[in-house]
Amino acid sequence: MSNPLFFIKKESKRMRKIITGDSIFKKMTLIFALLVLALAFMIFYDLYSRSQPAINEFGIDFLTGETWDPVHEIFGALPFIYGTVTSSIIALIIAVPISLGIAIYLSELAPRRLRSPLSFMVELLAAVPSVVYGLWGLFVMVPWIRDFLEPFLESTLGFLPFFQGPKFGIGMLAGGVILAIMIIPTISAVSREVMLAVPGTQREAAFALGATRWEVIKIAVLKYAMTGIFGAIILGLGRALGETMAVIMVIGNRPQISLSFFEPAYTMSGVIASEYIEATQEVYLSALIEIGLLLFIVTLMMNIFARLLVWRMMRMFRGAKE
Amino acid sequence: MMAKRISKRRKIIDKLVSSLALLSVIIAIIPLAGVLIFVASRGLSAINLDFFISLPKPPDEIGGGIGNAIQGTLILIGLASMIGIPIGVLSGIYLAEYGDNRFGSLVRFMADVLSGVPSIIMGLFAYIVIVLTTRSFSAISGGIALGIMMIPVITRTTEESVKLVPNSIREASMALGIRRWKTIVFIVLSTAKSGIITGIMLSIARIAGETAPLLFTAFGSDLWATGLNQPISALPLVIYKYAISPYANWQAQAWGAAFILVSMVLILNIGVRFIARGRYRK
Numbered sequence: 183m184s185n186p187l188f189f190i191k192k193e194s195k196r197m198r199k200i201i202t203g204d205s206i207f208k209k210m211t212l213i214f215a216l217l218v219l220a221l222a223f224m225i226f227y228d229l230y231s232r233s234q235p236a237i238n239e240f241g242i243d244f245l246t247g248e249t250w251d252p253v254h255e256i257f258g259a260l261p262f263i264y265g266t267v268t269s270s271i272i273a274l275i276i277a278v279p280i281s282l283g284i285a286i287y288l289s290e291l292a293p294r295r296l297r298s299p300l301s302f303m304v305e306l307l308a309a310v311p312s313v314v315y316g317l318w319g320l321f322v323m324v325p326w327i328r329d330f331l332e333p334f335l336e337s338t339l340g341f342l343p344f345f346q347g348p349k350f351g352i353g354m355l356a357g358g359v360i361l362a363i364m365i366i367p368t369i370s371a372v373s374r375e376v377m378l379a380v381p382g383t384q385r386e387a388a389f390a391l392g393a394t395r396w397e398v399i400k401i402a403v404l405k406y407a408m409t410g411i412f413g414a415i416i417l418g419l420g421r422a423l424g425e426t427m428a429v430i431m432v433i434g435n436r437p438q439i440s441l442s443f444f445e446p447a448y449t450m451s452g453v454i455a456s457e458y459i460e461a462t463q464e465v466y467l468s469a470l471i472e473i474g475l476l477l478f479i480v481t482l483m484m485n486i487f488a489r490l491l492v493w494r495m496m497r498m499f500r501g502a503k504e
Numbered sequence: 505m506m507a508k509r510i511s512k513r514r515k516i517i518d519k520l521v522s523s524l525a526l527l528s529v530i531i532a533i534i535p536l537a538g539v540l541i542f543v544a545s546r547g548l549s550a551i552n553l554d555f556f557i558s559l560p561k562p563p564d565e566i567g568g569g570i571g572n573a574i575q576g577t578l579i580l581i582g583l584a585s586m587i588g589i590p591i592g593v594l595s596g597i598y599l600a601e602y603g604d605n606r607f608g609s610l611v612r613f614m615a616d617v618l619s620g621v622p623s624i625i626m627g628l629f630a631y632i633v634i635v636l637t638t639r640s641f642s643a644i645s646g647g648i649a650l651g652i653m654m655i656p657v658i659t660r661t662t663e664e665s666v667k668l669v670p671n672s673i674r675e676a677s678m679a680l681g682i683r684r685w686k687t688i689v690f691i692v693l694s695t696a697k698s699g700i701i702t703g704i705m706l707s708i709a710r711i712a713g714e715t716a717p718l719l720f721t722a723f724g725s726d727l728w729a730t731g732l733n734q735p736i737s738a739l740p741l742v743i744y745k746y747a748i749s750p751y752a753n754w755q756a757q758a759w760g761a762a763f764i765l766v767s768m769v770l771i772l773n774i775g776v777r778f779i780a781r782g783r784y785r786k
Contacts, residue, residue, distance in 0.1 A: 218655060
């Protein structure tokens with residue numbers, strides 16, 4: 183007790199204990215955060231190593247080959263790439279104007295009391311499971327497309343090669359329409375978010391100059407939110423490229439490249455989901471996994487690009503507000 | 505005169521754009537209403553008590569149910585939660601409490617990016633890692649595929665709700681001599697609880713209807729679940745199988761199963777909205 187430092191020593195021991203407990207907890211949470219990061223690399227590594235046989239066998243021809251013949255072990259993925267890209271583009275053409283209209287209405291025009299229930303309803307569109315869209319698409323939307331939309335398109339735009347041919351209902355067009363329904367919530371929610379992030383002073387300045395509401399939206403909001411909206415569209419595209427079940431049920435699943443949107447097609451995710459069970463030979467399975475690898479890389483890149491755009495824009499406005 | 509005409513044109517354009525914007529909202533709500541109406545009307549007529557508790561029957565026999573698919577979906581959600589919740593919550597805590605650095609930004613970014621990776625890729629991953637090594641479709645592999653999909657959602661919502669906890673609460677606790685980790689676990693987390701639960705419910709709503717990842721992993725079954733290393737049925741798998749079948753009897757049951765699944769997902773989403781509203785009102 184005569185030692186005046188006794189008290190301090192005891193305290194410092196306690197301090198050390200506190201610090202150890204804290205650092206153990208910090209390290210534990212760090213490990214889980216690392217796990218999130220590791221997951222992306224593990225997915226890439228596993229897909230890559232399992233698709234080696236197909237990569238070695240076909241090389242770059244895999245991407246340009248038009249023949250998909252499992253019996254003779256000839257695998258060219260072009261019909262699937264074509265089906266995925268074309269159906270996603272159709273979806274974008276339909277979904278982008280509608281989503282921008284929704285975002286403009288919900289962020290700028292709607293009466294305050296309606297904003298939150300309406301955006302909730304649009305969000306619910308994203309909550310409906312993909313397979314339920316497929317079910318509805320198959321039994322309700324496809325007959326409608328066959329009986330109304332396709333005859334209408336043929337009679338008005340029939341001079342284009344896209345709108346000619348037999349009308350099955352099931353086909354590329356049905357795939358594009360169902361994808362459009364599914365990506366509208368993504369594009370409209372992110373666009374609305376970036377529009378709301380545009381500082382109010384921008385709008386006020388335009389109003390003060392005598393602009394109408396649409397002119398304010400055009401000059402003050404859309405111009406500033408353009409980068410973010412572009413990001414939102416890429417996010418939607420990423421979702422459309424990887425969507426599986428709803429498309430599988432309405433697109434017809436025939437590996438062909440046809441200009442006509444009325445014809446059946448096949449998507450990348452579709453061929454993986456419906457053929458993996460038959461893929462007993464190693465090359466066949468690894469060809470399917472290589473399609474998965476392609477899909478993973480493309481959607482990953484698009485998401486990285488889109489998130490960077492949205493993040494950069496949001497950060498810019500946060501800077502402007504402060 | 506000139507100025508008047510221009511301003512009239514501007515007003516017309518303004519009106520036109522406003523109505524086009526409103527029209528887009530209506531167009532988007534039509535498919536939502538269409539899906540809900542058809543699922544409700546066709547689904548309800550396929551549902552009776554037997555439908556909930558009995559096993560599927562071959563297409564040529566009348567009756568049969570999807571009891572095992574409901575059981576399977578609940579088991580899969582349970583398994584997925586055992587993986588997704590701890591990883592998601594702890595990594596979310598890291599991001600909120602210690603993640604104000606480059607590594608934190610990277611993890612945050614990766615979580616956002618992972619939530620955009622197609623679900624079929626997660627299924628393919630679980631298929632390669634588990635099904636191909638154990639040589640069997642299983643409930644476990646399905647649970648893992650779904651659990652991985654839960655992680656990014658829970659990570660980000662946990663982070664956001666932990667960040668919403670005011671610093672004064674942390675400071676008050678630490679001023680009482682409570683260690684930082686105990687402060688986080690017992691005080692910060694209990695304050696952020698409703699936000700974290702919201703995130704968990706949302707992620708469950710998201711995975712409950714996933715079909716693509718289950719094709720490769722849970723695979724589906726016509727029997728009651730017997731073990732976690734066995735193939736297992738699930739509502740989305742049954743909907744898919746019955747919808748693309750040529751039998752009217754099975755197609756009707758697909759609508760019934762869709763009704764149960766959509767009700768589950770909607771209840772979760774609406775529940776989340778009520779929890780969130782209560783939190784903001786405070």
